[in-house]
Amino acid sequence: xxxxxxxxxxxxxxxxxxxxxxxxxxxxxxxxxxxxxxxxxxxxxxxxxxxxxxxxxxxxxxxxxxxxxxxxxxxxxxxxxxxxxxxxxxxxxxxxxxxxxxxxxxxxxxxxxxxxxxxxxxxxxxxxxxxxxxxxxxxxxxxxxxxxxxxxxxxxxxxxxxxxxxxxxxx
Ligand SMILES: [Mg+2]
Numbered sequence: 001x002x003x004x005x006x007x008x009x010x011x012x013x014x015x016x017x018x019x020x021x022x023x024x025x026x027x028x029x030x031x032x033x034x035x036x037x038x039x040x041x042x043x044x045x046x047x048x049x050x051x052x053x054x055x056x057x058x059x060x061x062x063x064x065x066x067x068x069x070x071x072x073x074x075x076x077x078x079x080x081x082x083x084x085x086x087x088x089x090x091x092x093x094x095x096x097x098x099x100x101x102x103x104x105x106x107x108x109x110x111x112x113x114x115x116x117x118x119x120x121x122x123x124x125x126x127x128x129x130x131x132x133x134x135x136x137x138x139x140x141x142x143x144x145x146x147x148x149x150x151x152x153x154x155x156x157x158x159x160x161x162x163x164x165x166x167x168x169x170x171x
């Protein structure tokens with residue numbers, strides 16, 4: 001059960017994830033969280049660096065879908081200008097939105113990675129479907145209320161797993 005909360009990989013930021021890395025593992029699609037994964041939760045638009053990051057994957061034929069628990073307004077106003085398909089109000093860690101993203105990209109589960117900053121939504125949701133999960137350090141140090149609550153639980157889980165020797169990456 002607790003292994004569901006363990007990401008397969010842990011990186012400092014999305015910019016540590018490159019198309020070359022993913023292609024080597026035959027990954028053809030990315031399901032990524034938005035808030036505090038791609039940009040700060042209160043930043044309305046993609047940064048130039050992020051736009052280049054998106055482009056680098058598109059150029060290699062790797063698909064990206066943004067799957068966010070946030071509202072239609074937030075997710076569409078971020079995603080539309082950069083022309084990335086998205087699912088809002090995703091209710092992660094529930095499976096439905098993940099399944100829809102997989103279907104829309106027309107890929108197999110082992111051709112997809114899930115990227116996100118939260119164990120209780122992104123990592124748990126991806127792991128439940130046996131997708132490869134990559135956790136990133138949150139972009140912002142501030143959060144909305146529910147995210148703060150989630151992070152508290154997350155920290156407890158992480159320290160427990162650390163004591164059990166289940167973690168091999170540094171925080
Ligand atoms: Mg997030």
